Amino acid sequence: MRHLLSLRELSAEEIETLLDAANAYAEHSGLAAPALRGRTVATLFYEPSTRTEISFELAAKRLSADVVRCDVDRSSVCKGESLLDTVRTLEALGADAIIIRHSAAGAPHLASTVLQAAVVNAGDGMHEHPTQGLLDLLTVRQRLGRIAGLRIAIVGDIRHSRVARSAAWGFSRLGAKVTLVGPATLLPPDPEALPARCTTSVEDGLRGADVVMVLRMQLERQAGGDVPSVREYAAAYGLTEQLLAKSAPGAIVMHPGPVNPGIEVRDEVASGPRSVIAQQVTNGIFVRMAALVWALERELPFVDSRSSFVDTGTRPTTNGQFVRERSAVPASAADTE
Amino acid sequence: MIDPSAGLDRAADVLIVDGRIAAVESHLDARADVPVIDAAGMIVAPGLVDMHVHFRDPGQTHKEDITSGAEAAARGGFTAVACMPNTLPPIDHPTVVEYVKSRARSAACRVYPIAAVSKGQVGQELAPIAGLAASGAVALSDDGVPVASAGLLRRAMSYASMFDLPVIEHCEDLTLSEGGVMHEGAWSTVLGLRGIPAASEEAVVARDLLLAEVTGARLHVAHVSSAGSVRMIREAKRRGVTVTAEVTPHHLVLTDESVQGFDAAFKMNPPLRTPADVEAVREGLLDGTIDAIATDHAPHAPEEKMVEFDAAPFGVIGLETALGVVWTALVQTGALTPADAIMKLSTAPASILKIPGGTLRPGSPADLVLIDPNRKWTVDAATFASKSRNTPFQGWTMTGKAVMTIVGGEIKHSDLEVEARV
Numbered sequence: 001m002r003h004l005l006s007l008r009e010l011s012a013e014e015i016e017t018l019l020d021a022a023n024a025y026a027e028h029s030g031l032a033a034p035a036l037r038g039r040t041v042a043t044l045f046y047e048p049s050t051r052t053e054i055s056f057e058l059a060a061k062r063l064s065a066d067v068v069r070c071d072v073d074r075s076s077v078c079k080g081e082s083l084l085d086t087v088r089t090l091e092a093l094g095a096d097a098i099i100i101r102h103s104a105a106g107a108p109h110l111a112s113t114v115l116q117a118a119v120v121n122a123g124d125g126m127h128e129h130p131t132q133g134l135l136d137l138l139t140v141r142q143r144l145g146r147i148a149g150l151r152i153a154i155v156g157d158i159r160h161s162r163v164a165r166s167a168a169w170g171f172s173r174l175g176a177k178v179t180l181v182g183p184a185t186l187l188p189p190d191p192e193a194l195p196a197r198c199t200t201s202v203e204d205g206l207r208g209a210d211v212v213m214v215l216r217m218q219l220e221r222q223a224g225g226d227v228p229s230v231r232e233y234a235a236a237y238g239l240t241e242q243l244l245a246k247s248a249p250g251a252i253v254m255h256p257g258p259v260n261p262g263i264e265v266r267d268e269v270a271s272g273p274r275s276v277i278a279q280q281v282t283n284g285i286f287v288r289m290a291a292l293v294w295a296l297e298r299e300l301p302f303v304d305s306r307s308s309f310v311d312t313g314t315r316p317t318t319n320g321q322f323v324r325e326r327s328a329v330p331a332s333a334a335d336t337e
Numbered sequence: 338m339i340d341p342s343a344g345l346d347r348a349a350d351v352l353i354v355d356g357r358i359a360a361v362e363s364h365l366d367a368r369a370d371v372p373v374i375d376a377a378g379m380i381v382a383p384g385l386v387d388m389h390v391h392f393r394d395p396g397q398t399h400k401e402d403i404t405s406g407a408e409a410a411a412r413g414g415f416t417a418v419a420c421m422p423n424t425l426p427p428i429d430h431p432t433v434v435e436y437v438k439s440r441a442r443s444a445a446c447r448v449y450p451i452a453a454v455s456k457g458q459v460g461q462e463l464a465p466i467a468g469l470a471a472s473g474a475v476a477l478s479d480d481g482v483p484v485a486s487a488g489l490l491r492r493a494m495s496y497a498s499m500f501d502l503p504v505i506e507h508c509e510d511l512t513l514s515e516g517g518v519m520h521e522g523a524w525s526t527v528l529g530l531r532g533i534p535a536a537s538e539e540a541v542v543a544r545d546l547l548l549a550e551v552t553g554a555r556l557h558v559a560h561v562s563s564a565g566s567v568r569m570i571r572e573a574k575r576r577g578v579t580v581t582a583e584v585t586p587h588h589l590v591l592t593d594e595s596v597q598g599f600d601a602a603f604k605m606n607p608p609l610r611t612p613a614d615v616e617a618v619r620e621g622l623l624d625g626t627i628d629a630i631a632t633d634h635a636p637h638a639p640e641e642k643m644v645e646f647d648a649a650p651f652g653v654i655g656l657e658t659a660l661g662v663v664w665t666a667l668v669q670t671g672a673l674t675p676a677d678a679i680m681k682l683s684t685a686p687a688s689i690l691k692i693p694g695g696t697l698r699p700g701s702p703a704d705l706v707l708i709d710p711n712r713k714w715t716v717d718a719a720t721f722a723s724k725s726r727n728t729p730f731q732g733w734t735m736t737g738k739a740v741m742t743i744v745g746g747e748i749k750h751s752d753l754e755v756e757a758r759v
Binding site: 084102109110113165188190192194 | 521522523524525526527528529530531532534598599640643644645646647648
C-alpha cells in the first residue's frame with residue numbers, strides 16, 4: 001500500500017512509471033481488467049467535482065474494483081463526523097484505497113497518518129492535485145513526444161492553484177522548464193519556493209512556450225479583491241489567438257477545467273485546433289487507473305516504448321519514435337532552477 | 338546556587354523558615370529536627386515564572402483549568418504564572434479576577450490574573466481598569482487578538498500607566514494575516530496553506546512602539562517571532578522607550594519547515610517562522626532586546642487538534658517542556674549561561690509584572706526550583722499533568738529538568754532521585 005499525496009514527494013522514476021502504465025492503459029484497454037478484482041475503492045469528496053470524481057470511479061471500475069462513493073452531503077459528515085473518523089469508518093467497511101478531495105490543504109496527509117488503506121489525493125485545498133499533474137504530463141508526452149527540455153507556461157491564478165503546484169513539480173522533475181504567469185497578487189507569496197520562474201508579463205511568459213496551460217480563475221478560493229475585477233484580469237491575462245501566437249509553433253493549449261468561458265481563455269482558443277482539453281479529460285481515467293494500481297501495489301502494466309508508444313502529436317521526434325528521456329532531475333526544488 | 342537578582346552563582350546552602358528564604362550562606366548547619374534536601378550537583382534557583390499562559394478557566398476547562406495548569410507549571414519548575422484573560426467569560430471584570438484568585442489559592446503554584454484591555458476583549462471600549470488593578474490584575478492584555486484600534490490602545494496605555502500596569506500586546510494586523518494558518522513564505526507556498534506574513538506582526542509592533550513612546554506607558558510585546566520585530570524593539574530600547582519583550586521556547590528552536598507534515602501540533606500564532614527569524618530572536622534574547630522567555634501555554638483537546646490544519650485552533654502547550662528546551666538548545670550549547678537562562682525564565686518576567694519571585698534574597702517567598710542540568714529525558718505528552726497534549730516537542734530527548742519545585746516553602750513537585758532526609 002502506498003499513498004499518492006503529492007508530486008513533490010515523487011521521484012522522476014516514480015512519475016515515469018506511473019506515466020508508462022497510464023499510457024499502456026490508454027493504448028491497450030485489455031490490460032486493465034482484473035488488476036483490482038476483490039479490492040474496494042472509496043471516494044470521499046468534500047468539494048464538488050465532475051471530471052475527477054467520475055474518472056476515478058471509471059478507473060476503479062475498469063480495474064474490476066468495487067467502488068463506493070461516500071456522499072458527503074448525505075453522510076455522517078453532516079452530523080459533524082470528523083475527517084479522521086470518517087476515513088476510519090470507510091476503512092472499517094473494507095476500503096483498500098480512499099480517494100480524498102478536500103478544501104483544506106493536507107487533509108489527505110492527515111488521513112494517511114491513521115490508515116492502513118492507501119490514500120490518493122484528488123485535490124487538497126491550494127496544495128496539490130497529483131493525478132491532474134499526471135494527466136497533464138501524459139497529455140503533453142503523447143502530443144509532443146517528450147517532457148524534458150520543453151517550455152511550459154502556466155497562466156492564471158497560480159497562488160490559489162493546486163493544479164499549478166502539481167504541474168510545476170511534475171514537469172520540472174521530468175526536465176521541463178516551467179514559467180508561472182499571473183498578476184502579482186495571484187503569484188505565489190514566495191516565488192523561489194516552487195521549481196519555476198515567475199513573471200507578471202504574459203508576453204514574456206508565453207514567448208517560445210511549447211505548452212500553454214491556462215488555469216481556471218478560482219473565484220471561490222479568493223479572499224476577494226486579488227484583482228480589481230474579473231474583466232480587468234480577462235483583458236490582461238485571458239488567452240487569445242494573438243497571445244498564443246507568441247508561443248512556439250505547434251504549441252498546445254491545456255486547461256484543467258472547468259472553464260470560466262471568456263475569462264481565462266477565449267472560447268475560440270479553448271475549442272481551437274491547439275486545444276488538448278478533451279484529451280486531458282480522457283487521460284484522467286488512464287492516470288487514475290495507474291495511480292490506483294500503484295497505490296495498492298499491484299502489478300503495473302508495461303509496454304515496450306519502442307514498439308508501442310505512438311506519437312499522436314504534431315511534432316514527431318527526430319527518429320520517428322518515442323525517446324524516453326531519463327535525465328537526472330535533482331530531488332529538491334532549489335536545485336532545479 | 339544561581340540568583341540573577343543578586344548576581345549569585347556559587348555553591349551555597351539555603352534556609353527556609355515559614356515559607357520564606359531566611360538565609361543563603363556558603364555553609365549552614367541544620368538543626369537535627371529540620372528536613373534537609375541534598376541538592377549536590379543540582380542547580381538551585383528562584384522558581385521559574387511564566388508570564389504568558391492560557392489556563393482556559395473559566396469556560397473551557399476541558400482543555401485546562403487552574404488546578405491542572407498549575408500542576409503542569411510546577412512539574413516544569415514554575416512557581417508562578419500569569420494567565421491571559423481570553424477565557425469564557427474573559428477576565429474583564431473584578432469578579433472574574435476574584436474567581437481566578439480564589440481558584441489559585443489551592444493551586445500548585447502562584448497564579449496571577451492578567452485582565453483584558455477592552456470590555457469583552459472586543460476592542461471597542463476600555464475594560465474597568467481601575468477596578469481590575471485594585472482586585473489584583475498584574476497586567477492588561479487582549480491577548481489572543483490584537484487591540485486593532487490605535488486610538489483605544491493609546492487610551493488604554495495612558496490609563497494603565499496610572500496604575501503602573503504593563504500593557505501586553507499580541508501584535509498582529511488582522512487585515513494582513515486574515516485566513517492565514519502558518520508563516521507566509523517558502524513553505525506556505527509549497528504546502529498551499531494561507532500565510533501569516535511577518536509584516537502582520539511587525540506593522541503592529543511598530544505602531545505599539547510609537548504609542549509607548551507617546552504615552553510613556555509600559556509596553557510588553559508578547560511572543561516576538563520575527564527578525565523585523567526584534568530589530569524595531571532593539572532600536573526603541575536604545576532610545577529609551579519603556580518596552581519589554583518575550584519569546585516562546587518554540588520560536589527559539591522550530592521553523593516553518595515543521596509544518597510540512599500538516600500536523601496541527603505545529604500550528605500556533607504567531608506562527609513558526611524562518612531559520613533567519615529563529616536566529617534573530619535568539620540574538621535578541623542574548624543581547625537583552627528580548628527580556629523574558631514565556632511559553633504561551635495554549636492547551637487544546639486532542640480532538641480539536643487532530644483535524645485538518647486549516648480547521649485546528651492555534652496554540653501549543655509549553656509549561657512542561659520549556660526548561661528542557663531552553664536547557665538543551667541554549668544552555669547545553671553554550672549560547673546562554675545557566676544564570677542568563679534563569680534570568681530570562683524567572684527574574685526578568687517577575688520584575689516586568691512586579692510580582693514576588695525571581696530572587697532568593699532573604700525575606701522573599703521560598704519559591705525555588707531544583708534543576709538537574711544533566712538529567713536526560715524524553716518528552717512524552719501522555720505523562721503530562723496538563724489536561725492537553727498539544728506539544729510540538731513530542732519524542733524529543735531533552736537534557737535538563739526541574740527535579741523539584743518549592744512554592745512558599747512547600748514541595749509541590751519532586752522527581753529528585755535522592756529524597757529529602759529528615
